[in-house]
Amino acid sequence: MSFDYINALLKKPVSRTPVWVMRQAGRYLPEYRATRKKAGDFLSLCKSPDLACEVTMQPIDRFDLDAAILFSDILTIPDAMDLGLYFTEGEGPKFSKPITRLADIESLSRPDVGSKLAYVTDAVSVIKKSLNGRVPLIGFTGSPWTLSTYMVEGGSSKSFSKVKGLMYENPKHMHQLLDKLADTIIDYLNGQIAAGADSVMVFDTWGGLLSKKSYEEFSLRYMTKIVNGIKRKHEGKIIPVTLFTKGGGMWLEQIAASGCDGIGLDWTVELGDAQSRVGEKVALQGNLDPCVLYATDEKIREEVKALLAQFNGDTGHIFNLGHGISPDVNPERMKTLVDSVHEFSTNK
Amino acid sequence: MSFDYINALLKKPVSRTPVWVMRQAGRYLPEYRATRKKAGDFLSLCKSPDLACEVTMQPIDRFDLDAAILFSDILTIPDAMDLGLYFTEGEGPKFSKPITRLADIESLSRPDVGSKLAYVTDAVSVIKKSLNGRVPLIGFTGSPWTLSTYMVEGGSSKSFSKVKGLMYENPKHMHQLLDKLADTIIDYLNGQIAAGADSVMVFDTWGGLLSKKSYEEFSLRYMTKIVNGIKRKHEGKIIPVTLFTKGGGMWLEQIAASGCDGIGLDWTVELGDAQSRVGEKVALQGNLDPCVLYATDEKIREEVKALLAQFNGDTGHIFNLGHGISPDVNPERMKTLVDSVHEFSTNK
DSSP states (O other): OOOOHHHHHTTOOOOOBBOOTOOOTTTTHHHHHHHHHHHHHHHHHHHHHHHHHHHHHHHHHSSOOOOOOOOOOHHHHHHHSSSSSSEEEETEESSOOOOOSSSHHHOOOOOOHHHTTTTHEEEEEEEHHHHHHHEEEEEEEHHHHHHHHHHHTBBBOSOHHHHHHHHHHHHHHHHHHHHHHHHHHHHHHHHHHHHTTTTTEEEETGGSSSSSIIIIIIIHHHHHHHHHHHHHHETTOOOEEEEEETOGGGGGHHHHHTSSSSEEOTTTTTTHHHHHHHHHTTTTEEEGGGGHHHHHHHHHHHHHHHHEEEEEEEESEEESSSOOOTTTEEEEEHHHHHHHHHHHHHHH | OOOOOHHTTTTTTSSSBOEEETTTTTTSSHHHHHHHHSSHHHHHHHOOOOOHHHHHHHHHSSSSSOOOEEOOOOHHHHHHHHOEEEEOOOOOEEEESSOSSSHHHHHHOOOOOOHHTTHHHHHHHHHHHHHHHSOOEEEEOOOOOHHHHHHTTTTTOOSOOOHHHHHHHHHHHHHHHHHHHHOOOOOOHHHHHHOOOSSEEEEEEEEGGGGGGHHIIIIIIHHHHHHHHHHSSSEEEEOEEEEEEEEOOOGGGHHTTTSSHHHHHTSSSOHHHHHHHHHHTSSEEEEEOOOOGGGGGHHHHHHHHHHHHOSSSSSSSEEEEEEOOTSSSSHHHHHHHHHHHHHHHHHH
């Protein structure tokens, strides 16, 4: 197994800068689209451990990646809380029973991960077997704040008026909701770790829409609870945890203080700046603008080289995009990205 | 005339912290919805100086605001460049002739502001007469980068893949487009100043989606050109200029170096932090989370008080939201906001 990904997170020596890409198992790959067609719809794909394994492996078979990431969705938890998750083509996720009253929060159950989310931990086991030690497997979750936005808005949102209204008007109930989510997420990640996940990541997609004060109180506080609540060691190995808040570039110091091992950076942050701010404390993952993949191979190589050059030192950087790869990217450009990271970092 | 708004931007003494609100003339007001109905559609409303004046005055008549802002749209310039702007209900702006080929950029004409955009400068004149010195009038424009995103994407976008593809692939053409836009904007703002605008503001709605390097090269560079290119004095008065990059909180030092008088802040930045970073150089406008207006009057007052307390000193702060007011806000909450800013800042 290539340990570069885990070693970079733990700041141990690496042979070269490891690279993986958010949404590397996704729509830009024709083989993914074929599997999804076979599954029928997106949720069925997530809920079939074998098909989830199939798509998880596709980018690993095609590119020289240093980590695999469990194929799943961040909304599995609210789904297990019986909010009635469904997807409509081109419109994103929706809930048939969103949280509309304060009483909904009080009556919300903490789902039993071992039964209601067994399809996720089963997928982890199947993928681990299929990977057979080739590269480490990353498990993941949405952050409590991010999950709560979908649960209260009833799906995606532009203004986040409902969830922020709740936050400003009834902070006590908001905390109750977030705390229930954090507890469930701890069970969920521990389940993934027990099933074989070598590392876990928390995606805080919407934390960047908060003020600093609200971010600390309603998002980071619960991610910190998760960092402290999950098993950071399993079968003698350290399980590193990475926090990624999109739009959180101003709050890296606060995120680093959570006790996480790595911070995911979006592309608006300068990697070199981020390193001088928090590089002593944590590893950094990121952070090429995903739109660079619309450029020529030559330009991609140039941008990869420039980004690698921003990072000082031999370990502590995991190369990634600053956000998920877009569905309309040509897979050949992805290959150029992955190969050039290795080419330019081997003899760095 | 209350000069607090202008004086705060120029860091001269003020009687109390001035306040205005982005999109204060907008859909949350029933009288605005009535005028818009009368106009037929949004573009007709923008293009009628009398109706634009009517909606500009509505919030001034209703609330104790310290500035009026010209009612218009940021896309008037691409419209004047013959890209065929139209609006479809609930879908946002679109262009029937977006920029799809590099040749489109070369052939793009610099519109004559005095004729093609006369409806805007006429609106400024009509509004100035109607205001009759009650409060200053703010003129505005979209930033070159922000306008270019709509022009290349053909409307709103989520991924900005086309415009960023152009930027990474053909930076030379991208610069050509941005330079043409900056030149036109200089004419446009000078036209507004000549017609009576007391201050101007540049809205860089999408600059925050760039990396720092790209922001400096493709957005800030052209806003700086505008700051240096417009008439900063008119009829013996200084015309202050404010730059607002949504999501630009990490780059305040760079923005301040443009030579602008004020920086607009979104709500993700801490006002106190921003002041300690750039407060010596520029005035600061902002930056309450617009979603606070979904809370009770009591909570709004509390948040206003806390925000005012973050700012040290007696001048240099213009109170505002960190983004436009949402259409579903109750106008009574807006009144609470405006009144509490004055109440808590008078004897600060």
